[in-house]
Each structure stands twice: as structure tokens, then as C-alpha cells.
Amino acid sequence: EVQLVESGGMLVQPGGSLRLSCAASGFNVTTSYMGWVRQAPGKGLEWVSVIYSAATGGNTFYVDSVRGRFTISRHNSKNTLYLEMNSLRLEDTAVYFCVRKVVLGYYFDYWGQGSLVTVSS
């Protein structure tokens, strides 16, 4: 059974840093395309980042508003996806969902339960 379990969300001050983790089970993150989607309180979904499989080069992509501040990565032996977030802003406050993107397609077939990041002074 495919499962994605996020952790690491917490209250952080503006300008601070945080790392989210997403532990995967039931499949291999190394051979998968993985990503993050966020949802600000009471708002809609926003795509944040994606990392392609190692076999296809492991390229990473980001939405413009986080490029240069966020870094997506994975730990192969731990089967875990990460999102390193630096220079956090008030507008980064959101629930961050870990997602799996299908290899041969452009949609997200599995979602984690989400991890809340609150940026506030």
C-alpha cells in the first residue's frame, strides 16, 4: 500500500528555516517523481516543487515564488523526500502536502496528509 507521511511542520519566525520530511512506503522514491503542493489557510492548492526520478536526471523545478529559497531533495536509503525552506515569509504559511507524480503523466496520484507550516512573529 502506498503511503506518504509528512513531518516537520511548526511555527517559525519570518526569515527562519525549516525542513519538511515525507516518509514514503509501498514504493521507491528514487524511481518516482515526487513533489510538494501547499494550501494556505482557507485557500486553494498551489504547486510548489517537483523532483524527477534519478533515472531521468533528478531534475528539480520550483514555482517562481519559492525558487532560490526552497530546495527539494530525497534520501534514497531512507525512502524519504525533503523540502528545505529558507528565508521563510508570512505568505509561506500553509499546509504542505507531499505528492507522488505519475511517471508517465502530469498528475499527482498519491497525497500525504499534510504538515502545517506557520510563519509568524
Place this chain on the structure above:
Amino acid sequence: QSALTQPASVSGSPGQSITISCTGTSDDVGAYNYVSWYQQHPGKAPKLLIYDVDNRPSGVSNRFSGSKSGNTASLTISGLQAEDEADYYCSSYTRHLNFDWVFGGGTKLTVL
């Protein structure tokens, strides 16, 4: 980030059919057959309902169907049931310079 345009809310009675529209541009919905739809109940993670415009994943009821015409995609739910009350989001791959995927603002479905 420019979101796809969805109605904020729709409603219907049990047994009826409703359609939710999702309007994009020639850079996203109109450019690719990569429209997907997600259902989200309060406090829960989104769930994939439709992919590639009109395909249903295994396990999703055939009461849910998708279509597309030009820059507008649509999700139709037939035979409305109480458990269909949720938020629905469309999404599309995009060739926009600054992001790869775009979502709609979401539509709240109320089953009367």
C-alpha cells in the same frame, strides 16, 4: 501564480447531476490534455478523481466524469450523494515560464 478559474460554489440535490467548470488559457488547459481533478473533504488530503481530462483511476466511482473543450475543462458528478459534498480542484500542466502546474481556486459542492 495565475490560477485556473472555477466557480466558488455549486449545489445540487441528491440524485441530481452537477457540472463544475475550469477555465484556463492556451498555455495550460488549451495546450495539453493533462487536466486532472481532485476531491478534498474538510481537513483531509486531496484525492485524485480524474486524470488526463477524462480518465478515472481505479476505485473512483463512474458517477464522476471529465471533459474538455478549448480552454475549459469540466467535471460532472451524476447521481449526487451526500458524501460528494466537498471541495473540488482542477489542475493542469502548463508551459508558463514560472511554474509547471496550475490549480483552480476550488469549488465548494453543497448537497442540499
